Amino acid sequence: MKSLVALSCTLLMPPSGLPSNVTPLAFGMSVPQVAAALGQPLTHVSGQPGHEVYFAVAPAGVPGFAAVDQGIHLQFRKGCLTGWKTHWRMRPAPL
Numbered sequence: 001m002k003s004l005v006a007l008s009c010t011l012l013m014p015p016s017g018l019p020s021n022v023t024p025l026a027f028g029m030s031v032p033q034v035a036a037a038l039g040q041p042l043t044h045v046s047g048q049p050g051h052e053v054y055f056a057v058a059p060a061g062v063p064g065f066a067a068v069d070q071g072i073h074l075q076f077r078k079g080c081l082t083g084w085k086t087h088w089r090m091r092p093a094p095l
Helices: 002-012 033-038
Strands: 043-048 052-061 069-077 080-090
Touching: 033 052, 033 069
Parallel strands: none
Antiparallel strands: 043 052, 052 069, 069 080
C-alpha cells in the first residue's frame, strides 16, 4: 500500500529539472532515516513522543544576490513519516 501511494504521488508531481531536497523521502521512514536521506539534522518543533513535527533547513542553491533557504516541516505519527511540506524564506542580507 505504501508503494502504491508513493508511486501515485510521484506520477502526479510536475516534472522539474531542479533537484529537490524531498526527492529521497518516502512515507513510513523513521526519524533517523529521514535525517540521513536529507543529510541535515532535524529540529524538534512540537508534539509528544511518537507524534512529532520536525524541521530541517538547508541553503536552496538559488543563484543571485539574495540568500534563500529552503525549509521542510516533517510530520511523524507512531514514529513513521506521514507527511511533509516545504517552504522558502529569504535570509536577512548581511550589513
